[in-house]
Amino acid sequence: MDKLIVHGGSTLNGSINISGAKNASLPILAASLLTDEDVIIRRVPDVSDTNYMIQILSALGAEVERSSGTVRISAKNISHDAPYELVRKMRASICVMGPLLARLGKARVSLPGGCVIGDRPVDLHIKGLKAIGTQIDMEGGNMDMRAPEGLIGTTVDLSGKHGPTVLGTDNLMMAAVLAKGTTVIESAAAEPEVVDLANFLIGMGAKIEGAGTRRITIHGVEKLHGVEHTIIPDRIEAGTFMVAGAMAAGPEGITLHRVCEADLKPVTEKLLEAGHTVEFNKNGTSVRVAPGENPKGCKITTAPHPGFPTDMQAQFTSLFAVTPGISVIEDTIFPQRFMHCAEMSRMGANIKVDNGRAVIEGGEQLSAAPVMASDLRASAALVLSALTAKGSTEINRLYHIDRGYEHIDEKLLMLGANVERVQS
Ligand SMILES: CC(=O)N[C@H]1[C@@H](OP(=O)(O)OP(=O)(O)OC[C@H]2O[C@@H](n3ccc(=O)[nH]c3=O)[C@H](O)[C@@H]2O)O[C@H](CO)[C@@H](O)[C@@H]1O
Numbered sequence: 307m308d309k310l311i312v313h314g315g316s317t318l319n320g321s322i323n324i325s326g327a328k329n330a331s332l333p334i335l336a337a338s339l340l341t342d343e344d345v346i347i348r349r350v351p352d353v354s355d356t357n358y359m360i361q362i363l364s365a366l367g368a369e370v371e372r373s374s375g376t377v378r379i380s381a382k383n384i385s386h387d388a389p390y391e392l393v394r395k396m397r398a399s400i401c402v403m404g405p406l407l408a409r410l411g412k413a414r415v416s417l418p419g420g421c422v423i424g425d426r427p428v429d430l431h432i433k434g435l436k437a438i439g440t441q442i443d444m445e446g447g448n449m450d451m452r453a454p455e456g457l458i459g460t461t462v463d464l465s466g467k468h469g470p471t472v473l474g475t476d477n478l479m480m481a482a483v484l485a486k487g488t489t490v491i492e493s494a495a496a497e498p499e500v501v502d503l504a505n506f507l508i509g510m511g512a513k514i515e516g517a518g519t520r521r522i523t524i525h526g527v528e529k530l531h532g533v534e535h536t537i538i539p540d541r542i543e544a545g546t547f548m549v550a551g552a553m554a555a556g557p558e559g560i561t562l563h564r565v566c567e568a569d570l571k572p573v574t575e576k577l578l579e580a581g582h583t584v585e586f587n588k589n590g591t592s593v594r595v596a597p598g599e600n601p602k603g604c605k606i607t608t609a610p611h612p613g614f615p616t617d618m619q620a621q622f623t624s625l626f627a628v629t630p631g632i633s634v635i636e637d638t639i640f641p642q643r644f645m646h647c648a649e650m651s652r653m654g655a656n657i658k659v660d661n662g663r664a665v666i667e668g669g670e671q672l673s674a675a676p677v678m679a680s681d682l683r684a685s686a687a688l689v690l691s692a693l694t695a696k697g698s699t700e701i702n703r704l705y706h707i708d709r710g711y712e713h714i715d716e717k718l719l720m721l722g723a724n725v726e727r728v729q730s
């Protein structure tokens with residue numbers, strides 16, 4: 307099991323390229339099951355989650371070739387049964403449900419297990435798929451799905467207690483593209499990754515309107531064809547390195563290439579509010595971030611897009627832990643997603659967590675301690691904290707960060723951080 311040793315105190319400088327988005331790649335890889343023609347997807351990040359998804363597609367019978375960031379998929383003959391051994395490793399594997407149902411009229415997928423970031427039910431996925439004609443039986447931890455009369459379009463409201471569902475919207479959209487008639491998703495998720503999936507499906511011949519808004523309309527078509535597609539930049543990886551720039555760069559800052567300014571708006575706004583420098587180039591594809599001279603604490607409340615992303619709150623907790631003043635971070639989407647705070651407290655951070663809200667009294671330099679990564683973004687928060695901490699921090703269970711950050715140690719080294727990946 308790899309661990310990362312971060313020797314704190316280096317000044318970051320220079321530039322790196324941001325990878326393609328993990329959270330766009332996963333549903334798009336699954337959507338390649340919708341056609342028997344060849345699909346080519348570029349800029350798929352080399353992270354363990356995309357590798358699991360590729361293994362699931364192969365286990366379902368697809369032929370998959372991967373050459374650096376390009377994945378070529380040919381799903382001519384596929385089965386409907388996603389193997390538990392692979393599905394259990396990654397929650398996002400549930401997004402094969404929609405494509406399998408649409409293509410084969412049946413799907414068998416294990417229920418995803420618990421998750422350290424909090425409750426992650428699938429009731430809205432089930433509600434959406436049932437509404438368009440799917441019968442679902444639960445048996446032995448599996449969801450057995452059939453659409454005996456075929457999938458039939460209708461209007462479905464997917465609003466949940468914590469707002470819209472991203473993968474639930476993806477699943478219904480992928481099922482509805484081959485359904486009879488028109489499906490309208492009300493209270494749809496509007497995240498950039500949903501829009502990227504819609505664009506991929508449109509490239510395959512699907513008829514979809516309104517992706518990126520709260521109402522998506524899908525007119526079913528008979529058949530989809532092959533497509534070539536390039537994945538959007540990863541706004542969460544970019545946001546994470548932007549926070550690294552604000553915390554640990556020299557006065558020149560660091561520059562991130564291959565970003566999308568529009569997708570980074572909520573993160574940019576909070577970094578500016580906290581007193582840091584954020585400057586995009588003219589076409590919004592590169593950004594320079596430098597620490598401000600008088601940084602200050604802020605209040606952040608996570609919200610569905612275009613609000614502040616829950617996937618960035620842990621990283622801002624690290625920033626605020628070393629920023630003078632009181633900051634408050636509230637996560638309305640995953641109120642239990644504060645596992646990083648206990649580990650950061652071991653490094654000297656002053657954070658009180660109560661009822662979905664962290665109150666951070668910042669300003670003091672943190673000090674190194676052996677810490678345990680608990681989930682993907684919590685691990686990123688620990689790496690960020692370690693960059694400015696006094697001493698060498700040992701971050702265990704690095705496999706969490708390898709789920710979603712492509713070659714993070716190499717990118718940090720390129721920016722001048724002093725990090726070592728060690729096998730233990
Ligand atoms: C692979 C991927 O893209 N993962 C992202 C996706 O996860 P994912 O799509 O799984 O998250 P959702 O958008 O579905 O979850 C949002 C909220 O809805 C609730 N909910 C969800 C489904 C459901 O059937 N019932 C229900 O109540 C969840 O518990 C949560 O409180 O969006 C999350 C919210 O932006 C991000 O943190 C994840 O990084």
Ligand SMILES: C=C(OP(=O)(O)O)C(=O)O
Binds near residue numbers: 710
């Ligand atoms: C929570 C995340 O991913 P997943 O939904 O796959 O767990 C994430 O990317 O931060």
